[in-house]
Structures are given as structure tokens and as C-alpha cells.
Amino acid sequence: MKLELFVVLVAVTCATSKPLNKATTGKNKLLLVSFDGFRWDYDQDVETPHFDQLVVDGVKAKYITPPMLTMTSPSHFTTITGRWVEDHEVVHNMMFNTKTNLKVPHKKTLTRSEWWDNGALPLWITAQDQGLKTGSFFFPGGGANYSGQAVNQVVVEEAGHPDDNETEWRQNIDTVMSWFTEEDLDLVTLYYGEPDNVGHAKGPDHPRRIEIIEQIDRTIGYLREAISRHGLNDSLNVIITSDHGMTTVKKRPEVDEIILNKYLNLLQHASFEILDYGGFGILTPRPGQEQKVYDALSNAPNLTVYKKSEMPESFHLAKSERLPPIVVVADLGFNLNSRFIVYVNKGDHGYHNGEMDMKTIFRAFGPNFKRNFLTEPFDSIHIYPLMCKLLQIEPAPHNGSLAVTEDMLQYNGESEQTKVGQMCRSSSF
Numbered sequence: 001m002k003l004e005l006f007v008v009l010v011a012v013t014c015a016t017s018k019p020l021n022k023a024t025t026g027k028n029k030l031l032l033v034s035f036d037g038f039r040w041d042y043d044q045d046v047e048t049p050h051f052d053q054l055v056v057d058g059v060k061a062k063y064i065t066p067p068m069l070t071m072t073s074p075s076h077f078t079t080i081t082g083r084w085v086e087d088h089e090v091v092h093n094m095m096f097n098t099k100t101n102l103k104v105p106h107k108k109t110l111t112r113s114e115w116w117d118n119g120a121l122p123l124w125i126t127a128q129d130q131g132l133k134t135g136s137f138f139f140p141g142g143g144a145n146y147s148g149q150a151v152n153q154v155v156v157e158e159a160g161h162p163d164d165n166e167t168e169w170r171q172n173i174d175t176v177m178s179w180f181t182e183e184d185l186d187l188v189t190l191y192y193g194e195p196d197n198v199g200h201a202k203g204p205d206h207p208r209r210i211e212i213i214e215q216i217d218r219t220i221g222y223l224r225e226a227i228s229r230h231g232l233n234d235s236l237n238v239i240i241t242s243d244h245g246m247t248t249v250k251k252r253p254e255v256d257e258i259i260l261n262k263y264l265n266l267l268q269h270a271s272f273e274i275l276d277y278g279g280f281g282i283l284t285p286r287p288g289q290e291q292k293v294y295d296a297l298s299n300a301p302n303l304t305v306y307k308k309s310e311m312p313e314s315f316h317l318a319k320s321e322r323l324p325p326i327v328v329v330a331d332l333g334f335n336l337n338s339r340f341i342v343y344v345n346k347g348d349h350g351y352h353n354g355e356m357d358m359k360t361i362f363r364a365f366g367p368n369f370k371r372n373f374l375t376e377p378f379d380s381i382h383i384y385p386l387m388c389k390l391l392q393i394e395p396a397p398h399n400g401s402l403a404v405t406e407d408m409l410q411y412n413g414e415s416e417q418t419k420v421g422q423m424c425r426s427s428s429f
């Protein structure tokens with residue numbers, strides 16, 4: 001056991017010490033793009049010439065696994081911090097306080113630093129602390145301050161902003177390109193609210209989902225054109241990923257929806273709850289009621305109820321202070337409803353991250369990436385050390401491992417066979 005751990009640490013240390021190839025003098029820049037709710041297989045039943053070209057020109061993972069909980073803010077913040085949700089504490093899309101019953105809707109949380117700034121430093125800030133310049137266009141977490149420090153260039157998405165305006169999508173790419181060329185930013189994160197929006201409203205099997213993937217594909221084509229037009233082909237690395245997948249919500253008459261109040265008098269037994277929010281729910285039992293709440297919900301069909309303290313280790317949620325004591329995860333496709341069925345979504349997420357429908361995409365291209373390289377699936381937490389490596393900065397403490405993702409990189413003067421033994425530093429960290 002100890003020996004295994006040692007070997008892993010040494011391998012990571014070796015990887016960090018290897019020089020990346022550089023096409024030009026100076027460091028290469030990095031663009032991280034996220035298309036919200038892009039299920040891993042969404043490009044498989046649609047013509048996607050630009051995505052297909054990316055496979056030839058760069059790296060593709062078969063799929064990647066988001067952290068529990070498979071929600072927008074928790075997952076994006078794991079990608080940008082390399083920390084599990086229990087560490088970064090952005091445990092929900094909504095900001096809440098179990099004592100005051102405060103609940104702030106997702107879009108309104110985007111500029112509430114107290115929701116995001118919990119000690120885990122996102123990549124923007126770590127990069128800025130090491131002399132780089134960064135920007136965030138609509139990316140969750142980009143609008144907050146961290147220990148009083150803001151991201152250099154920020155555009156925050158406002159509530160009610162349309163998610164699917166293709167003209168605007170292209171303008172946003174132009175803005176980001178000018179940040180790279182005119183303001184010399186080193187790292188930019190760019191976020192799109194699709195295909196999540198269409199996935200929720202119409203369901204993943206609807207023709208409208210096909211159309212939005214075609215629109216995203218054209219946008220990839222536009223992005224590549226813009227990169228070329230701005231002379232960034234040889235100095236910009238690009239990662240395209242997402243935060244979770246999407247599944248079809250099961251409804252009557254196929255199934256009975258879950259109404260939790262049928263199993264537990266919520267008002268009597270819980271002092272706080274968010275239970276009408278997709279595939280999972282959270283609740284704080286009234287004092288002394290925890291076992292009773294747990295037992296009652298355990299009788300409900302088509303869901304799993306967890307005590308925070310007894311959650312599977314792979315969830316990496318148990319240590320969270322913010323998460324209420326009870327977490328409920330519905331079986332794939334079932335929605336939780338507290339008192340009656342308010343749910344209008346045709347598609348949803350928030351389910352177990354082991355479900356294939358919750359898996360999402362990873363693509364990358366640029367001067368430091370191999371070409372035509374297919375990787376095995378990995379956890380999204382490992383994107384963070386990869387980004388640090390690409391920017392040549394010292395990572396903040398994190399839970400990822402470069403050893404998982406470094407195979408996709410091109411190293412200076414090296415054959416694709418890595419010679420770990422010769423390059424090791426003697427100490428591990």
C-alpha cells in the first residue's frame with residue numbers, strides 16, 4: 001500500500017519536471033471551453049464535421065466522469081480548482097443557508113463571492129499569482145473574488161440571458177480572441193449554456209437537441225477559423241469539455257414520479273430542504289429526527305438516501321460542512337418532488353456519476369497536444385493539473401493527477417515513449 005503510493009508520487013514528480021515542446025518562444029496560451037450538459041455521446045447521431053476534424057487534429061477522451069454532484073456549479077468548480085466538491089464546498093447550483101433558509105437562484109450566485117470563495121483557489125487566481133493574466137467569459141465562478149482578488153477580465157452571464165444565440169456565440173469568441181491578442185491574456189475560460197438548456201426543455205432525444213449540437217459544431221468551426229485569423233494556431237492550446245450529461249426524465253404512465261411527502265412529513269421532520277431540483281435532493285432533519293428521516297426516505301422507491309457521514313468515499317462529499325446531513329439521489333431518470341409534481345423538465349442530470357448518461361466530453365488541440373490521440377475515460381478532476389502543466393505554473397494543492405492525462409501531451413525532443421526512470425527527481429512531495 002505504502003509502496004504503491006510512493007510510486008504514484010514519484011511518477012507525478014517526474015511528469016512535472018519534463019519540458020513541454022514550445023513552438024514559439026514564450027509560454028503557450030490556454031483556452032478552456034465548456035458547453036454545459038454535453039453528454040458524452042451527443043455527437044454520435046449528428047453530422048459534426050468540425051468535431052470529427054478535432055479528433056484528427058488533437059485529442060479525444062472516450063468520455064470523462066464528472067464529480068458527484070453532477071450539477072453545473074459543483075462540477076465546473078471541480079474542473080477549475082482540481083478539488084473535490086467536499087473541499088471546494090460549492091455543493092449546489094443554488095446558494096443556501098440551512099439556518100436562515102436563504103436560497104439564491106443559480107444565476108444570482110455568480111457574483112456572490114461568499115458562495116465560491118472557500119479556500120480552494122481556482123486556476124485563474126493561482127495563475128495570476130504567478131504572473132499570468134486571465135479571463136473568464138460566463139464561466140461559473142469567474143465572477144467571484146477569491147481572498148479579495150478578482151479575475152483580470154470578467155464577463156458574467158445575467159439572469160434571463162438567452163443561451164442559444166449563435167451570432168452572440170461568435171461575438172463571444174471574437175472577444176476572447178482579442179483578449180488573447182490585444183490584452184495578452186494567458187488563460188481564458190469560456191462558457192456556453194447549451195446544450196443543457198435544450199436538454200432540459202426538450203429532452204436528449206428531441207430533434208432540437210440534434211440542431212443545437214449542429215450549432216455547437218459550427219461554433220467549433222468558427223473558433224478554429226478565429227484562432228487562425230488571430231495568428232494563434234501555434235501558441236494557443238484549447239480544451240473543450242463540459243460539466244455533466246443529461247438523461248430523459250421518466251414520467252407517467254411509464255413510471256410513478258416520486259413525491260417525498262408521501263413517505264415523510266417534511267414540514268414536521270425537516271428544517272431545511274432543496275428537493276425539487278432534478279436528480280438529487282438535500283435536507284436537514286429537525287433536531288433528533290435524523291434516523292427517522294433516513295428510515296422514512298429509505299422506504300421510498302427509485303432512490304437512494306445517504307447520511308452524509310456514510311456516503312461512499314468515491315463521492316468525495318462526506319467531509320463537506322455545507323452539505324446538509326441527508327442527501328437523496330434518485331435512480332436514473334426519476335425526479336424528486338417534495339409535495340406535488342411541479343417538474344416540467346423533459347431531461348435532467350444530478351444523478352449518480354457512474355451512470356453513462358451523466359458522462360461528458362473532453363477534446364483538446366493545439367501546439368502541446370498530440371494529434372489523432374484517443375484516451376481512455378478519466379475523471380474531470382485531472383484536467384486541472386493538465387492545465388497547470390500547459391501554462392507552466394505550479395499548481396495549488398489539488399486532488400488530480402497529471403499522470404492520468406499527460407500521455408496526451410507532446411514533449412520536447414522525446415519519443416512518445418516516456419522515459420520516466422531517467423528523468424526522476426529524487427524527492428517526492
Ligand SMILES: *[C@@H]1O[C@H](CO)[C@@H](O)[C@H](O)[C@H]1NC(C)=O
Pocket residue numbers: 111112113143144145148149150
Ligand atoms: C471584488 O472586489 C472588488 C474590489 O474590492 C469589488 O469592487 C467587487 O465588487 C468585488 N466583486 C465581487 C463579486 O465580490
Ligand SMILES: *[C@@H]1O[C@H](CO)[C@@H](O)[C@H](O)[C@H]1NC(C)=O
Pocket residue numbers: 162165166167168171
Ligand atoms: C443575437 O445576438 C445578436 C448579437 O448580439 C443580436 O444583435 C441579436 O438581436 C440577438 N438575437 C436575438 C434573437 O436575441
Ligand SMILES: *[C@@H]1O[C@H](CO)[C@@H](O)[C@H](O)[C@H]1NC(C)=O
Pocket residue numbers: 057224228231233
Ligand atoms: C491554422 O490551422 C487551421 C486548422 O488546421 C488551418 O486550416 C489554417 O490554415 C491554419 N492557419 C495558419 C495561419 O496557418
Ligand SMILES: *[C@@H]1O[C@H](CO)[C@@H](O)[C@H](O)[C@H]1NC(C)=O
Pocket residue numbers: 255301302331
Ligand atoms: C421503481 O420502484 C418500483 C417500486 O419498488 C419498482 O416496481 C420499479 O421497478 C422501479 N422502477 C424502475 C424503473 O426501477
Ligand SMILES: *[C@@H]1O[C@H](CO)[C@@H](O)[C@H](O)[C@H]1NC(C)=O
Pocket residue numbers: 083084087316397398399
Ligand atoms: C484533496 O486535496 C486537498 C488539498 O491537498 C487535501 O486536503 C484533501 O485531503 C484531498 N482529498 C483527498 C480525498 O485526497
Ligand SMILES: [Zn+2]
Pocket residue numbers: 036037071072073196243244
Ligand atoms: Zn450544467
